[in-house]
Amino acid sequence: VSEYWSSAEPNRSNIPTLGDLRHHGDAEIGPGLVDLAVNVRHGARPGWLSQALAESMQHLAAYPDPTEARKAVAARHHRDPDEVLLTAGAAEAFTLLARALTPERAVVVHPQFTEPEAALRAHGHPVERVILTPGTGFRLGAVPERADLVVLGNPTNPTSVLHPATAVAALARPGRTLVVDEAFADTIPGERESLSARTDLPGLVVVRSLTKTWGLAGLRIGYVLAAPRLIARLAEHQPLWPVSTPALAAAKACSAPQARAAAEAIALELAAHRAHLLAALPPGAVVVGRPQSSFVLIHVSDGERVRAGLRRLGFATRRGDTFPGLGPDWLRIAVRDPHTSDAFAAALARLMRTP
Numbered sequence: 001v002s003e004y005w006s007s008a009e010p011n012r013s014n015i016p017t018l019g020d021l022r023h024h025g026d027a028e029i030g031p032g033l034v035d036l037a038v039n040v041r042h043g044a045r046p047g048w049l050s051q052a053l054a055e056s057m058q059h060l061a062a063y064p065d066p067t068e069a070r071k072a073v074a075a076r077h078h079r080d081p082d083e084v085l086l087t088a089g090a091a092e093a094f095t096l097l098a099r100a101l102t103p104e105r106a107v108v109v110h111p112q113f114t115e116p117e118a119a120l121r122a123h124g125h126p127v128e129r130v131i132l133t134p135g136t137g138f139r140l141g142a143v144p145e146r147a148d149l150v151v152l153g154n155p156t157n158p159t160s161v162l163h164p165a166t167a168v169a170a171l172a173r174p175g176r177t178l179v180v181d182e183a184f185a186d187t188i189p190g191e192r193e194s195l196s197a198r199t200d201l202p203g204l205v206v207v208r209s210l211t212k213t214w215g216l217a218g219l220r221i222g223y224v225l226a227a228p229r230l231i232a233r234l235a236e237h238q239p240l241w242p243v244s245t246p247a248l249a250a251a252k253a254c255s256a257p258q259a260r261a262a263a264e265a266i267a268l269e270l271a272a273h274r275a276h277l278l279a280a281l282p283p284g285a286v287v288v289g290r291p292q293s294s295f296v297l298i299h300v301s302d303g304e305r306v307r308a309g310l311r312r313l314g315f316a317t318r319r320g321d322t323f324p325g326l327g328p329d330w331l332r333i334a335v336r337d338p339h340t341s342d343a344f345a346a347a348l349a350r351l352m353r354t355p
């Protein structure tokens with residue numbers, strides 16, 4: 001795979017390998033550790049969702065039929081069903097895009113979730129990186145004009161930065177596919193800055209996940225919103241029956257109006273819990289920009305020692321060094337309940353006091 005590195009790449013020796021790009025927070029958790037490494041909500045599952053999942057079990061003898069779920073997702077985003085493709089988590093969408101598209105100049109905006117780049121590279125597509133920097137609060141910058149595929153996250157994992165919808169929409173062009181990973185869009189009250197209902201932007205692909213807010217990472221359910229022709233192309237690259245009957249039931253249930261209301265309440269509670277975590281952090285833990293999602297990126301000195309120390313004290317955090325543009329002094333922390341955040345902040349303060 002040939003690679004073109006953006007001139008903004010801060011440190012070539014720090015470039016993660018494909019293996020590093022495939023490192024995710026789930027590799028950091030372990031028995032007895034408080035999980036601050038995986039950005040999946042830990043709260044109780046709503047009764048209506050458990051009920052939908054349990055009811056779906058009655059139908060496991062039949063092959064899955066996505067029709068109803070597709071309609072429900074389309075209605076929730078004010079779109080047509082042929083603009084929706086249900087996938088086995090948002091992760092499957094990146095593989096489908098890498099299989100279906102033949103970009104000449106693919107650009108991934110980092111730091112962000114690494115799977116889109118890993119999938120593109122695994123399918124032989126050269127990837128150019130645009131690296132957003134802490135100095136600007138990871139603000140969205142220029143993207144090469146000739147890029148025919150641009151991938152970015154909003155809100156972005158791991159920075160928790162929410163880009164303005166206008167800035168993201170301004171990247172759309174005829175002749176370019178613009179992939180916006182909105183896996184965490186439902187962590188934002190009102191889904192502010194989401195482009196999910198926009199059908200006027202050329203080449204826009206919105207990727208969504210239902211695994212985070214609804215605590216369904218093991219179920220694998222997400223979807224793509226795009227123009228019907230691209231949806232049909234992506235579907236051709238899916239295996240038969242890629243989304244199970246329980247996952248389809250979850251997609252339908254999580255798209256109903258009551259689910260929207262519940263997600264809004266969860267997002268508002270999350271904002272309060274995030275404010276608590278931010279206020280509890282010791283002064284040496286630097287937060288860049290204004291975190292908006294279910295995780296917070298912190299910068300500490302001597303990050304590797306701190307991360308190892310946190311593990312010893314019972315906390316698994318997400319290492320930052322496998323994200324292009326970051327390094328070992330960055331740690332991503334999931335927002336949990338205030339009690340957990342207080343315990344974490346106390347452990348961090350202790351480690352930062354004792355070199």
Ligand SMILES: Cc1ncc(COP(=O)(O)O)c(C=O)c1O
Nearest residue numbers: 089090091113157183209211222
């Ligand atoms: C930004 C982002 N997008 C997509 C995904 C994949 O989500 P899913 O569980 O729906 O495959 C993740 C998972 O960590 C993520 O962080």
